[in-house]
Amino acid sequence: MDALGAVTLARLQFAANITFHILFPAITIGLAWVLLYFKLRYNRGAGSAWADAYRLWVKVFALTFAIGIVTGVTMSFQFGTNWPGYMETVGNIAGPLLAYEVLTAFFLEAGFLGIMLFGAGRVSPRVHTLATFLVALGTTISAFWILALNSWMQTPAGYEMIDGRAHATSWLAVLFNPSFPYRFTHMLMASGLTAAFLIAGISAWRWRRGDRRDDVMVALGTGVRLAALLIPLQIFVGDLHGQNTFHRQPAKIAAMEAIWETQRGAPAVLFALPDSERQDNRLEVSIPRLASLYLGHSLDAEVRGLKDFPGKHPPVAPVFFAFRTMVGVGLLMLAVSWTAWWQLRRHGQPGARVLRALVAMTFSGWVALVAGWFVTEIGRQPWLVQGVLSTAQAASSTPAPRIALTLAMYLVLYAVLLVAFISVLFHLAGKAGDTLAAKDAMPIATPSLMGVDVRAEEEDSDQPEVTGHA
């Protein structure tokens, strides 16, 4: 098999791994802060519904976190197995950032996770709240380092090349490279939205099943309000991010907008089938001058076209469609969350149609987030590190059949895990309602701390009992 085949397979494999991985941190980064919020509300005496909400969602958190960890371990190997040239060329930059990610963040999360998940009855409430806070902080710092590295690969700064290897000249410039503030904020908000729609969607699902206890209501309210709050901010930050890309990575913008010719007064292409053979769009529907307006903030601003970057621009169609998917889902999020919020304010509960929409949008955060990452990562091609290292140069010499074999293995495993994750998520949500219903009918267990008994439900046993500590 030819070298291109191996590179393509390596890219597919890496994309599959990192796409599957990001689904889970995307939830945990946002969910960790929501859990802290639930816990603080309960600590402040806002009622046991907050504790019940915490108890369901901490289980979801544990499950999500576990899958995030095991797929994250995979990533630390994939750099070497798939892109040995990456660390050989820019290892001096990427290495420390990855090392700090592992050191400060991963350990903070994994170390305090045990106490957060299982320690409620064993440490004081204050230490337990602190552990929850540290886990949330850890997930966020984790994102900081990873996003700093990814942004550096998009807009490298603070380095010099000596004998073909990058050396840092200023770590501050490396970390706070031009695209970092925008990408980091954009990602954190995306994570918040992913968690918000997940919580709102699952709660709406419980509501529609007739499970209308207070904990469903507080979770639904939290999810809807968080989503309604974040989505306009996200659209604003997304626009700033786009401006930054327009100046720093014009080829990516040209692919996102499917603009082939450099022009003043460039149109915003609503739909098209980009054809890279003909270097033109088929079936184009566009609004004249609009792209120049929102990119350059003037009807006459110049937008560089793809033909300005011969052989050095990304594949157009995937970037173009991924970008439209992200924006489309974002607009849907705006419509649904604001409608739901308005109904909550007006009627105290959402209407049937909005509930159905929320259920349908349970995983909308994933769709938008993955689409967004496809835009930024495919949009960087053919570079691995913009202007420094091409993807093909970094590829390994591993034979294509071997990559294909492991790729197939990962895909099968991930498909099974995804199905299992989603079905278990709904199973947990359904069971939470049933267990609480049983407790309402027969209040044996007295919740002492947040760590009231879930042993019974964990084991599917019939008799709720208070867990004694040895």
Next chain:
Amino acid sequence: MPDLTQPAGWLPLAFLVVMGLAILIYVVLDGYDLGLGILLGLADEHDSDIMVASIGPFWDANETWLVLGIGVLLTAFPLAHGVVMGALYLPVAAMLFGLILRGVSFDFRVKAHAHHKPWWNRAFCVGSLIAALSQGYMLGLLVVGFERTPANMLFAAFIGLALASGYCLLGAGWLLIKTEGAVQLRAVRWAKHALWLTAFGIAAVSVATPLMSRAIFEKWFDVPQIFLLAPIPLITAGLFLFALVALRRLPAQLAQGREGWAWAPFGAAVAIFVLAFHGLAYSLFPWIVPQRIDLWQAAAAPESLSFILVGVAIVLPLIIAYTIFAYRVFWGKAIHLEYG
């Protein structure tokens, strides 16, 4: 050896120590998780709950030591990471498959539908076994410098089995500490079997290793090294004997409610792992890729290493401190896990 007074000389050495430490801690800590996972295949459903509960609060952090070890290889020795990972491509993939399966089974087995639980228990066991075998296999390939001859691969596969036995010994030892009653007695039996297998494995590997690698043969059998190295196998043999005696006496002791000896097999197993690790480290030094890339050739630039070192110096003591804190919080016999 380069000038160790210069940063370019001592920094790589410092990171080799950090990497070695992380890998050793990983092997011991996740070793008991993986061993316990393998033993899960022999346990009934009731036992499996308490067994998994005994590692529940720890395994996330335990597995993270692997990320630190590989992270140091990736970040401090970037020029070797690609070579090592390329040479170990398939066993790495197998190990990751095993670790993913084990990790997710941990959560799925209690959260999924009850009738799926036996399947997740099986996945937990199979995942642990695959991870343990492939880790040993990789170690074997590393010792022989990644040359894939049939004899080398057989040697590597045998190390895989030996390591899996060693993990079972750690896992059974952990159960002796963290459980009581019938599970504990079963763990005594498992520990005995695992002890014999591990002893046989270590002995065989120790005989085979110098025969497989000419470089290691010279390192071991030159005078005066041989006199410095001789205590390692002797102490190891003593530890095995100690563990054996402890295991013989344990059922009677436990029947009288005395737990003092329950620590002995785990302690001995940890000591055996530490000694074997030192023997190995001595044999491989200073190579990252045996006979091809040494640690100074593989190292990242000094300015990058010193930047990481600041973080390591601050964070590593903290990590160790709160790891100890977490172990103290979950001290004592395992009880069923509860979220909260």
